[in-house]
Amino acid sequence: MKIAITLKPAACAAALLCAALSAQAATIVVTSRDPAGVGFNDTTPVDPVGGNTGTTLGAQRLQVYQFVANLWGAALQSNVTITVNAGWEALTCNASSAVLGSASSWNFWHDFQGSVPGTWYPQALANKISGVNLSAGQADDGTGYGNVDIKTQFNVNLGNTGCLTGTPFYLGLDGKAGAKVNFMTTLLHEIGHGLGFSLGLTSSSTGRRVNAAGTAYDDVNGLPSIWETYMYDNTAGMTWLNMTTPAARKASGTNNLKLAWNGPITYAGALQTLVYPSVLKVASPAQAMPSQFLFGTASFGPLPTSPMNLGLVADTGSEACTAFPANSLKGKVAMVNRGTCSFVIKAKMVQDAGAVGAIVVNNAAGSAPGMSGADDTVVIPTISIAQSDGPIVRAMVAAATKFGTRSTPGSVSASIGSDTTQNKAGADAAGRPLLYTPTTFASGSSVSHWDVTASPNLLMEPNINSDLTNSLVPPLDLTLPLLKDIGW
Amino acid sequence: MSLIHSRLRALGGLVAASTLALAAPAWAEPAAAAPAADAMIVVRDAETGQLRAPTAAEAAALTATKASSAGRTTAKGNLGGGLGFLTKRHSSGAVGVRATDDIASYSVVTKRADGTLAEACVDSKSEAEQVVQSGLLPAQQAVEK
Numbered sequence: 084m085k086i087a088i089t090l091k092p093a094a095c096a097a098a099l100l101c102a103a104l105s106a107q108a109a110t111i112v113v114t115s116r117d118p119a120g121v122g123f124n125d126t127t128p129v130d131p132v133g134g135n136t137g138t139t140l141g142a143q144r145l146q147v148y149q150f151v152a153n154l155w156g157a158a159l160q161s162n163v164t165i166t167v168n169a170g171w172e173a174l175t176c177n178a179s180s181a182v183l184g185s186a187s188s189w190n191f192w193h194d195f196q197g198s199v200p201g202t203w204y205p206q207a208l209a210n211k212i213s214g215v216n217l218s219a220g221q222a223d224d225g226t227g228y229g230n231v232d233i234k235t236q237f238n239v240n241l242g243n244t245g246c247l248t249g250t251p252f253y254l255g256l257d258g259k260a261g262a263k264v265n266f267m268t269t270l271l272h273e274i275g276h277g278l279g280f281s282l283g284l285t286s287s288s289t290g291r292r293v294n295a296a297g298t299a300y301d302d303v304n305g306l307p308s309i310w311e312t313y314m315y316d317n318t319a320g321m322t323w324l325n326m327t328t329p330a331a332r333k334a335s336g337t338n339n340l341k342l343a344w345n346g347p348i349t350y351a352g353a354l355q356t357l358v359y360p361s362v363l364k365v366a367s368p369a370q371a372m373p374s375q376f377l378f379g380t381a382s383f384g385p386l387p388t389s390p391m392n393l394g395l396v397a398d399t400g401s402e403a404c405t406a407f408p409a410n411s412l413k414g415k416v417a418m419v420n421r422g423t424c425s426f427v428i429k430a431k432m433v434q435d436a437g438a439v440g441a442i443v444v445n446n447a448a449g450s451a452p453g454m455s456g457a458d459d460t461v462v463i464p465t466i467s468i469a470q471s472d473g474p475i476v477r478a479m480v481a482a483a484t485k486f487g488t489r490s491t492p493g494s495v496s497a498s499i500g501s502d503t504t505q506n507k508a509g510a511d512a513a514g515r516p517l518l519y520t521p522t523t524f525a526s527g528s529s530v531s532h533w534d535v536t537a538s539p540n541l542l543m544e545p546n547i548n549s550d551l552t553n554s555l556v557p558p559l560d561l562t563l564p565l566l567k568d569i570g571w
Numbered sequence: 572m573s574l575i576h577s578r579l580r581a582l583g584g585l586v587a588a589s590t591l592a593l594a595a596p597a598w599a600e601p602a603a604a605a606p607a608a609d610a611m612i613v614v615r616d617a618e619t620g621q622l623r624a625p626t627a628a629e630a631a632a633l634t635a636t637k638a639s640s641a642g643r644t645t646a647k648g649n650l651g652g653g654l655g656f657l658t659k660r661h662s663s664g665a666v667g668v669r670a671t672d673d674i675a676s677y678s679v680v681t682k683r684a685d686g687t688l689a690e691a692c693v694d695s696k697s698e699a700e701q702v703v704q705s706g707l708l709p710a711q712q713a714v715e716k
Contacts, residue, residue: 180681180703187675195665217661224657229669247682264688269678272692276676284674287694297658297668382687425685457687529694531676547678547690
């Protein structure tokens with residue numbers, strides 16, 4: 084598909100910088116509200132990085148916007164130009180945490196030509212459906228961006244001292260962010276919200292809807308968001324659209340693993356995309372069928388794939404915080420205990436002794452933990468299992484010994500496989516993808532995301548994971564199918 | 572204050588017969604149809620109070636006003652109700668709002684002790700700032716050891 088990148092200074096005379104991207108499918112125009120020398124206008128020299136050819140900080144920031152707009156423009160279809168306003172501003176941060184940025188649909192409409200009557204839509208989608216720019220002719224509100232489809236802002240100080248010190252945005256386009264913050268993926272996610280991957284005007288925390296005049300919440304006559312059409316609560320047996328009270332919708336918002344998206348396009352995409360949960364399978368000569376265990380993964384070393392043979396299990400019975408004799412674990416999957424030292428150290432210790440994999444047994448009640456850490460020299464897969472599962476596997480290892488010979492004791496083997504007896508990861512029993520509805524509504528609880536149990540990781544989960552690709556479609560992602568369900 | 576009202580006041584009190592709909596709260600009414608090309612236009616003289624034909628400058632100003640405000644969409648300012656939205660109306664009958672930062676999604680990041688990053692998207696500015704203050708992301712995150 085041919086993509087043309089064109090500067091249109093006349094189209095945004097009030098802005099200091101304007102870039103327009105014309106795609107065969109949709110045109111996305113990015114305008115800036117940055118003052119001279121700031122944001123897109125920052126002239127600090129930088130070296131090209133990861134396919135980003137800009138030679139100033141501002142130019143590189145703009146190239147990422149252009150790249151992301153290009154991705155969305157190619158994916159969507161609209162006869163009306165989609166407008167995105169960008170600002171690089173000082174956002175809340177400290178040395179170890181930061182607000183990276185934000186985005187949202189900046190205008191909403193209901194009862195336009197082609198709409199579902201009495202339903203709020205984000206403007207970019209409303210324009211696409213109606214075929215006209217509904218804000219055309221509208222005087223600006225004095226900000227210079229009052230009529231845009233999507234407003235974005237990002238932290239201009241990120242990486243400076245006192246603002247996630249030393250960790251700036253990675254502005255490459257290749258996804259190789261390393262220890263930096265991947266701006267491209269973050270922007271791709273946030274623009275997704277702005278285009279309509281969001282509950283919109285209905286409050287996710289209270290379930291309240293905005294009235295037809297757009298002036299206040301109205302618990303009787305408030306209008307639903309187009310999203311509510313497809314939010315199906317498995318417990319209530321109905322969508323949010325058919326729930327008559329804010330209380331019912333609020334309860335659904337915390338109905339963990341029960342609220343699903345039932346749009347037909349997304350459902351079809353989920354069948355191609357979501358996979359059955361991977362489990363650790365331990366096979367023993369002492370039993371006919373392997374035992375299955377849920378496991379956690381590590382941020383270091385290779386991720387286990389399914390199916391994958393790990394190898395024969397050796398129980399070290401230790402926390403693996405000190406070195407083992409050379410080759411003492413050669414070719415084995417080493418069981419170690421959580422505690423005392425970091426997961427990375429445990430993995431490195433068993434690897435140095437010849438192990439080909441590591442299983443960390445949790446030392447606290449609860450599920451198998453995810454394991455953070457970073458060490459590029461760890462090349463073996465490391466997984467964790469629950470504390471309660473540790474004794475079971477160890478008993479299997481002990482029981483297997485008598486099935487061997489005096490010189491070669493019997494042993495158990497570990498592998499990764501799929502558990503087809505469960506729902507697909509991130510789906511309900513019918514295969515519909517789940518929305519994020521943790522039991523306790525807390526900071527970050529939001530039905531405007533996929534559930535965190537989805538596998539593979541999806542762009543629109545609340546956690547922006549490091550293994551995401553740029554894909555918006557099955558079999559890697561479900562973002563575009565959802566947008567098509569609501570009318571894109 | 573209505574943007575339309577502001578615009579009319581800037582014209583020095585001119586009233587055009589063909590654009591009277593603009594003097595009413597336009598947000599409350601269906602947008603006026605474009606006036607016929609031969610519509611009669613009169614103005615009220617600011618000094619005498621009498622209706623008269625507009626001068627060339629006044630006619631040009633009125634034409635500009637009609638083009639910008641009666642074209643397709645009209646708006647009314649902050650209407651309260653706690654939402655703070657600017658309301659809009661399209662000539663087709665569609666009703667819209669310009670939202671506020673309160674409905675935006677926010678990306679946040681925290682750095683673990685081992686230097687690795689955990690990034691998440693939350694629902695509001697206040698939630699994002701809570702994450703920065705606490706250093707804790709809402710969704711379950713991997714632990715370090």
